[in-house]
Amino acid sequence: MHKAMPEQGRESAQILRDLEAFKDQDPQYKDGRVWSLVYYLDEDHSEFLKQSYHSYACENGLNPGAFKSLKKIETQVISATADILNGTEEVCGVVTSGGTESCLMAVKTYRDMARDQRGVKHPEMILPTTAHVAWFKASEYFGVRVRLVPLTKDFTPDLKKLKRLINRNTVMILGSAPEYPHGTIDPIEAMGEIAQKKKIPLHVDACVGGFILPFMAMNGEQIPPWDYRVPGVTSISADIHKYGYAAKGASTITYRSLDYLRYQMFAYENWPGGVFASSALLGTRPGGAYAAAWGVIQYFGKDGYRKLASDTLAAVNQLKAGIAAIPELEVMGTPRGPLFSYRSVAENVNIYAVGDQMDARGWQVNRNQKPAGLHAMVTAQHLKVVDDYLADLRASVETVKADPSLAQQGGAATYGMMAHVPLRGMVKKKVLEMYAEQYRAGGAELDLSSGAGGKGLLDRLVKRYVDYKSRKATP
Numbered sequence: 001m002h003k004a005m006p007e008q009g010r011e012s013a014q015i016l017r018d019l020e021a022f023k024d025q026d027p028q029y030k031d032g033r034v035w036s037l038v039y040y041l042d043e044d045h046s047e048f049l050k051q052s053y054h055s056y057a058c059e060n061g062l063n064p065g066a067f068k069s070l071k072k073i074e075t076q077v078i079s080a081t082a083d084i085l086n087g088t089e090e091v092c093g094v095v096t097s098g099g100t101e102s103c104l105m106a107v108k109t110y111r112d113m114a115r116d117q118r119g120v121k122h123p124e125m126i127l128p129t130t131a132h133v134a135w136f137k138a139s140e141y142f143g144v145r146v147r148l149v150p151l152t153k154d155f156t157p158d159l160k161k162l163k164r165l166i167n168r169n170t171v172m173i174l175g176s177a178p179e180y181p182h183g184t185i186d187p188i189e190a191m192g193e194i195a196q197k198k199k200i201p202l203h204v205d206a207c208v209g210g211f212i213l214p215f216m217a218m219n220g221e222q223i224p225p226w227d228y229r230v231p232g233v234t235s236i237s238a239d240i241h242k243y244g245y246a247a248k249g250a251s252t253i254t255y256r257s258l259d260y261l262r263y264q265m266f267a268y269e270n271w272p273g274g275v276f277a278s279s280a281l282l283g284t285r286p287g288g289a290y291a292a293a294w295g296v297i298q299y300f301g302k303d304g305y306r307k308l309a310s311d312t313l314a315a316v317n318q319l320k321a322g323i324a325a326i327p328e329l330e331v332m333g334t335p336r337g338p339l340f341s342y343r344s345v346a347e348n349v350n351i352y353a354v355g356d357q358m359d360a361r362g363w364q365v366n367r368n369q370k371p372a373g374l375h376a377m378v379t380a381q382h383l384k385v386v387d388d389y390l391a392d393l394r395a396s397v398e399t400v401k402a403d404p405s406l407a408q409q410g411g412a413a414t415y416g417m418m419a420h421v422p423l424r425g426m427v428k429k430k431v432l433e434m435y436a437e438q439y440r441a442g443g444a445e446l447d448l449s450s451g452a453g454g455k456g457l458l459d460r461l462v463k464r465y466v467d468y469k470s471r472k473a474t475p
């Protein structure tokens with residue numbers, strides 16, 4: 001059933017109350033129980049973000065010649081970003097709506113550059129398997145074929161294999177600092193050497209690390225160089241709406257020089273609406289998000305970000321130590337930044353069942369696959385919940401150990417099956433179909449999770465797979 005537009009307008013106070021009430025079913029992130037999606041600190045910080053967003057909620061960054069204030073804001077945000085990424089005066093860039101837009105733009109840029117400079121007609125890009133999904137999206141959107149580099153045992157890309165994948169169609173190589181699934185910082189210096197030798201651009205996806213690794217380093221942490229200090233690095237994406245603690249809708253894509261950035265630009269000179277030029281994916285660009293990003297950089301400054309980085313790292317280290325003390329679990333690889341994943345090393349402890357137990361204790365924990373694990377994107381806010389989290393994790397492991405049949409129930413059964421369904425094409429097709437369903441006007445809400453009375457997206461996928469298997473088994 002459509003919920004039609006109201007015939008008459010309503011009281012603003014009532015509408016605002018409704019908007020607040022809609023949040024009832026959302027994750028309750030303010031108490032530190034959510035481990036992704038939000039970067040919340042406290043109400044003062046949130047209020048400040050809202051007010052700075054507010055001050056530019058109507059302004060449009062589409063045309064830098066119109067709202068000069070927004071261009072000034074953007075330039076200052078890019079300068080501050082270049083500063084912490086150890087860039088020279090030549091570094092240039094654009095504020096985008098988020099990490100995905102920044103990653104998409106890099107792919108478009110390098111595709112067009114290779115086409116223009118080398119006549120590449122069948123572009124390819126080299127990605128470690130841990131590259132964020134945004135890169136796979138860019139591949140589909142821009143027709144750039146992915147060549148995947150497998151990982152070594154320590155969760156870093158196998159550089160020998162990477163070298164072998166380079167050919168005349170290669171338009172870019174990607175490294176992450178850190179990658180999302182396990183928090184590993186890819187060996188950017190070594191990748192930079194390869195890229196420079198072969199004259200291939202190297203993009204560093206620091207959507208996660210861009211606004212925290214520099215401050216960890218300023219605090220004395222030993223982090224191998226991964227930014228513009230590495231000569232082969234030609235561009236970096238760094239999100240302000242993650243560890244910059246900005247309002248949603250703010251990331252940066254910077255390049256070593258205009259020689260690269262100019263391929264990101266778009267212009268159309270024959271439009272009846274006038275000559276049009278644009279620097280990134282969006283048309284209208286939200287002034288509020290850019291104002292809040294500028295505001296938060298001023299609000300914290302290097303000192304403030306160093307303190308946030310220090311609290312985050314304290315939380316990360318305590319969590320890792322607590323997990324290392326649970327014999328059934330281990331942290332995957334050697335994550336150096338603010339996030340990590342852990343898995344089970346005990347046959348009788350199914351990690352997805354542990355995840356279910358954590359959910360039941362009120363935590364919202366993301367699942368990894370290939371290999372199966374639980375994910376923790378740690379922020380400064382989590383420092384105060386470390387002890388509670390570890391106590392619940394220990395209890396969850398004990399519960400699963402005492403009842404291994406939990407691995408065959410609820411979310412554990414669903415995630416386990418989904419990760420192992422061999423027909424990945426079928427998984428993709430069904431996800432696409434079901435995902436689209438939720439966008440019908442008036443359509444029912446779709447639960448993407450599992451365990452929602454068997455009606456979640458994952459549950460439904462598993463059911464279809466089981467049906468498919470039984471059809472195949474029937475002679």
Ligand SMILES: Cc1ncc(COP(=O)(O)O)c(C=O)c1O
Binds near residue numbers: 098099134178
């Ligand atoms: C490494 C990495 N790159 C890109 C992105 C995409 O960022 P966004 O969700 O802001 O589009 C993410 C998101 O988590 C990420 O972890």
